[in-house]
Amino acid sequence: MLAATLAGLAAMPLPAIGREGVQFGLTAVVVRENIAFFERWGRYLSERLGRPVIFVRRRSYREIMELLETGELDFAWICGYPFVRRREPEYLDLVAVPIFEGAPLYRSYVIVHRDSTIRSLEDLKGKVFAYSDPDSNSGYLVPRATLARIRLSPDALFRISFFTYNHAETVEAVANRVADAGAVDSYVWEYLHRTNPALTARTRILHRSETFGFPPIVGRRGGDKGINAAMRAALLTMHEDADGKSLLAQLALDGFGAYEPSLFDEIRQLARRLSDPAVR
Amino acid sequence: MRLLSPRGWSLSLKLPVTITAVVAGVALTIGLAVLVQERARIRAELEERALLTARAVAATAVEPMLRSDYWTLYKSLVSMASGGEASGEDLVVTGMVLDSAGRVLAHLDPAANPLGLPLSLAEPEDRLWLAAVLRQDRPAISPGRRGKSDYVEALAPVLANDAPLGLVILRLSTQDLQARTVAAGLTILGLTAALAAIGSGLGTLISGRMVRPLRELAAGMESVGRGELHGLPPLTAHDRDEIGQVIDTFNRMAAELAEKKKLEQALATSEKLAALGRIAAGVAHEVNNPLAGMLNCLDTLKKRPDDASLHGRYLPLIERGLNRIQAIVHALLVELRTEGDESWDTGACLDDVRDLLQSEIGARPIRLIWDNAIGPDLCIPCRRVQQVVLNLLKNAIQAIPDSGMVIFRAYGGAGREVVLEVEDDGVGIAADALTHLFDPFYTSRPTGTGLGLWITYRLVESMRGVIEVESEPEKGSLFRVRLPAYATAPATAWGAA
Structure with missing residues (x-):
């Protein structure tokens, strides 16, 4: 009887909300709020994979990582920092790395308000600072490591710090002067700079970090082997067809590439330097 | 000033103004009450939302x-x-x-x-x-x-x-609350103005319906007041309201007045004829009395034509009788004589009468006080007025038994009128005689014709004047004549009265 009910539901044109098809998790490394774009990309990938691809959004990186670990998600676009964390046993495969401005690299920006009197990182003393996510490389790890390098303790330095769990909202928090400064993914900032220049115009980049491996797309290891390969193939060849090209253009990316996990060694070193016990 | 006092306003203004004021007042009051309530409601809403x-x-x-x-x-x-x-x-x-x-x-x-x-x-x-x-x-x-x-x-x-x-x-x-209040206030003001305009239009309409018959009524009453009763068309009552009732009553009253006037005129005509009859009878009687005596005298003289003693006795009798007849005829002719060619002059022409009177007084101890103050700016019909003054003064002299005083005053009275007063301190007139004073052949003197005052009355009437008498027996009398006066001689002569 239950089976009959399910079959009846399946026959309906609008499927009920539930786990169906390929689950693709999204984190704040991209501007997740662009619903129309992700619907289009989902349709594109569904076609390429021959299976429906559903994008799944969660507030924090940690939630996405947990869903990957429990198998709720098949793929996710995550940050390099959670990627370099130790997993026993390893349950992730590196599927593809986006290529941004010619390389699979990005930076961390420390931004302040356009009219702010802050001229250097030292000026951040006693200010309000916005991190994006405690598991973010560019929005947490890099600024803290940068400050530590110039012998400033981030926890003692700021009057208040808070997490926005979203790079785009970090830009907003600084633009609205809720925070005096914030750490943001350079890719997100540049993306917003193109799509919402009025917002980024209210901010100023105080500090640019060195480059790091771009937030990668990972797949669950031990799942359907074929699907990981199919996804990699679909992503790596996106730039070869017009539809994929236009999608990449909307993402402000050149394409996707296949890289070794060593691409994220700099992040690993950084985490190690900040004595993150979860990093090998 | 008249515009400032509402008591001086016409009904056609008062009514629309009142209606407008009432409508505007009511609209404004209700509007403000609603506004205050609405404002409180919006504020409560705002507070609730906050x-x-x-x-x-x-x-x-x-x-x-x-x-x-x-x-x-x-x-x-x-x-x-x-x-x-x-x-x-x-x-x-x-x-x-x-x-x-x-x-x-x-x-x-x-x-x-x-x-x-x-x-x-x-x-x-x-x-x-x-x-x-x-x-x-x-x-x-x-x-x-x-x-x-x-x-x-x-x-x-x-x-x-x-x-x-x-x-x-x-x-x-x-x-926003203030803005909405202001907007609502403006709406209320606009509505008030619109309602006031409608009210004033309505008021004008109603007052028009009310005032027009009232005006017609006022005009009709004025005509009645002037005595123009004929040719007065009946007023039309448009509504069966109080004004309509007043118009009906007025129409009835005007019709009754016209009827009454007609009757009065008929009565006057018959009275005139009766008066003429009385005059004719009087003349016949007055002429007949001496005639009988005179015919007797003539008869005696014819029988004894050589008796000279009779001449000395009867001829003066005959002469007196003829003189009396002549006096009566003269008096009756006065009216005819004065009609037609009238000589208009200033009041100074009255002074001629003074000389005539001095001869009338003769040696009697009667004092005549003459005060003619009619200015040269007034113009009077001399002969008639002279006749009137002469008649009255003669009467005054005759009313004085032995010695006394006669006063003549003439002056320009209020408006364009001439006042003539003749006063004496003679015997006066008895109260019952006053009512017949101006009747023809009414006389208190044995030798009088009884035509003097009647002629005076007729003359004054012919000049569209009035004559009044004040008298007290044994104290004297005052005759006052009021005549219309003119700056120049009027173009049309008066017709026969």
Whole structure:
């Protein structure tokens, strides 16, 4: 009887909300709020994979990582920092790395308000600072490591710090002067700079970090082997067809590439330097 | 001045003004009452909205505050304060979440109110306000600010298991309220003006319907007052209201008056004929009396033509009789003589009468006081007036038994009139004689013809004047004649009276 009910539901044109098809998790490394774009990309990938691809959004990186670990998600676009964390046993495969401005690299920006009197990182003393996510490389790890390098303790330095769990909202928090400064993914900032220049115009980049491996797309290891390969193939060849090209253009990316996990060694070193016990 | 006093206003103005004033007053009163009520309602609505929003922010603020998630706190404050589309962005003056010490945890103006710092308040008054509101333990509209400022302030404490974490303060602008009040006020004024215009139009219409028959009535009454009863068309009553009844009554009255006048005229004609008959009978009687004596005398003389003694006895008798007849005929002819060629002159022509009178007085101890004050600016018909004055003065002299005084006064009276007064201190006239004074052949003297005063009366009447008598027996009499006077001789001569 239950089976009959399910079959009846399946026959309906609008499927009920539930786990169906390929689950693709999204984190704040991209501007997740662009619903129309992700619907289009989902349709594109569904076609390429021959299976429906559903994008799944969660507030924090940690939630996405947990869903990957429990198998709720098949793929996710995550940050390099959670990627370099130790997993026993390893349950992730590196599927593809986006290529941004010619390389699979990005930076961390420390931004302040356009009219702010802050001229250097030292000026951040006693200010309000916005991190994006405690598991973010560019929005947490890099600024803290940068400050530590110039012998400033981030926890003692700021009057208040808070997490926005979203790079785009970090830009907003600084633009609205809720925070005096914030750490943001350079890719997100540049993306917003193109799509919402009025917002980024209210901010100023105080500090640019060195480059790091771009937030990668990972797949669950031990799942359907074929699907990981199919996804990699679909992503790596996106730039070869017009539809994929236009999608990449909307993402402000050149394409996707296949890289070794060593691409994220700099992040690993950084985490190690900040004595993150979860990093090998 | 007349316009300023409503008592001087015409009904056609009074009625529309009254209706307009009443309509406008009622409209304005109701409008203002509605406005006040509406304003109170909108304000209550605004307060409720402020309170609801503040409470909603406070409810969602607990979790972020406990987690120090200031970004979520700020976002929920912004999203709640900006509310729905209808609320408008101008509505929210300011909104904030403070911790229980008064430090900013979220503020709609983050640039001016940095996170984690005490709310910056310059005025001591504001610090007192903050201290007061931080003690707030229930959601409420800030009482101290109600009705005073241009915003409504809602306070909602953030409570975690009844322990105060902080306070949400939300201020909504009352400018929209003011604008809506002004707009509503203007609408009411417009409506009042429109209603007043309709009212004044209605008033004009009604007053037109009321005033037109009243005006016709007034004109009709004026005609009646002037005695123009004939050719007065009956007025039409348009409505069966009180005015209609008045018009009907007036029509009946005018018809009755016209009828009465007709009867009076008929009566006057028959009276005239009767008077003529009386005159003819009087003349016949007066002429007949001496005639009989004279015929007797002539008969005796014819029988004895040589008796000279009879000549000396009868001829004077005959002469006296003829003289009497001549006097009667003269008197009757006076009226005819004076008609037609009238000589107009100034009042000085009356002085001729004075000389004639002196000879009438002769040697009698009668004093004549002459006071002719008619100026050269007035013009009178000399012969008739002379005749009138002469007749009256002769009567006055005759009324004095032995010695006495006769006064003649003539002056220009009020308006264009001439007043002639003849006064004597003679025997006076008995009360019952006064009623017959001007009748023809009525006389109190054995030798009088009884025509003097009748002729005087006729003359005065022919000049469209009036004659009055004041008399007291044994004291004297006063005859006063009032005549219309002219600056120059009138173009048309008076017809026969």
